[in-house]
Amino acid sequence: MEDIGHTVRELSHALPLCVELEIFGPRQGHVDFLRMPLDAEVSLAVSTITDPTDDTFGFQIGFKRIFLDVSTKGCRIAKDGRYKRSVPKEEFKLLLKRNLEEKSVIQRERRGEIGANIQGILKFLKISASMKGGREKSKTDASSDVQETEFSLYLVQRIAGMRWEIGHETLGDPLQVDGLLRGSYLSPPSDGNTKGDYTPLCYLEAEVAKRYSATIEIRAATKDCVYLPVVDGEDAHKLLEEKTTQIERILAIKALQKQNRKDGFDPPDDEIILARGEISFYRKTISGNENDGK
Incomplete structure (x- = not known):
């Protein structure tokens, strides 16, 4: 009698407080x-x-986009059952409306201008928006009706x-005002499925x-790495601040690349x-040992 065994290994986490990768074994009963x-x-x-040796040096780091690279050994990715998830159209429109009307968002934009990420979203949906007197008004272009726009995001x-x-x-993540990725992204069901359905990657x-394995790497393009300097109060020397920001951003990316080299x-x-993990599947006998059969 045979059973299926598996092992999961965490190989690297360059930013464990920012990016987390979890790999799970098959559900009970999978044979x-x-x-x-x-x-x-x-x-x-x-x-x-922050730098523990220099309390004046600190920054926030986030990502607008990442990639999951899958490499296989002794197996291949099936053509069916590949995870994908689109932005729900109605949910997205409600969130967009809320973000545009939220005073705390509008007030932190200079001179009453709408944030760049929201402007990008509006352009994507063919919506024009303007704000006067601290309030925002939006309308669709003459050639487009938001309610009927073909939506694929x-x-x-x-x-x-x-x-x-x-x-x-x-x-980035259009459901976030700043477009930065936050939260978990593979838990909701894949498109075409309902809550409770099992939809792995x-x-x-x-x-x-006998045995095969898959490795998952989380990667990010350096251009998708968003660096936000931690600045206390108003900085009168804007030009110096911009140069400092540029230097510190390079240092942040170099630090990650150095960690990659350290991890091999x-x-x-x-x-x-940003992270790397591996899962292996093997056949085992009823005694729990790995089957030596070919």
């Missing part, structure tokens, strides 16, 4: 060794980083190269009879590895 779910969760937050989608993209290329199809990874110059 098909030749087709196993690759189930994971990715959670993000905006994290504050993915928070999570499979792209080429065994990759999943989390966050929109230009908008994908399914793995075995190409060998050598990512491209324009990307950083």
Whole structure:
């Protein structure tokens, strides 16, 4: 009699307070060794980083977009069952309306201007917006009705190269005012499913009879790394502040790349590895030992 065993290994977490990767084993009762779910969760937050040796140096770091790279050994990704999740149209419109009307958002924008991320969202939906006297008004372009606009905006989608993209290329997470990724992104059901349905990232199809594995890497392009300096009070020397920001941002990215090299990874110059984990599946006998069969 055979049973299925699995092992999960956390290989690296460069920013554990900002980006978290969890990989889960199959649900109890799964008996098909030749087709196993690759189930994971990715959670993000905006994290504050300070230098314990220099209390004047600190910054917040977040991401507008990340990638999940999946590499396999002894198996392949099945063509069906690949996770994807779009932004619910009605929920998005309600959140957009709330964000545009929220005074705390409007007041922190200079001269009453709407934030760049909201402007990008409005442009994407073909909405024009203006604000006068501390209040905001919006209307659709003559050629477009928001209620009937064709809407296709993915928070999570499979792209080429065994990759999943989390966050929109230009908008980041459009459900957040600043576009930064926050919260968990793989827990809600994949498109076409309902709450309670089991929707892993994908399914793995075995190409060998004994043991196979998959590795997940969370990567981010350096351009999607958003750095926010921690500044107390008004800085009268704006030019100096901008230069300091630029220097500190480079230092932040270099620190992540240094951590990657320390962990034994050598990512491209324009990307950083934020987390890495691996899961292996194997057949075992009733005694619990790994089956030596081919």
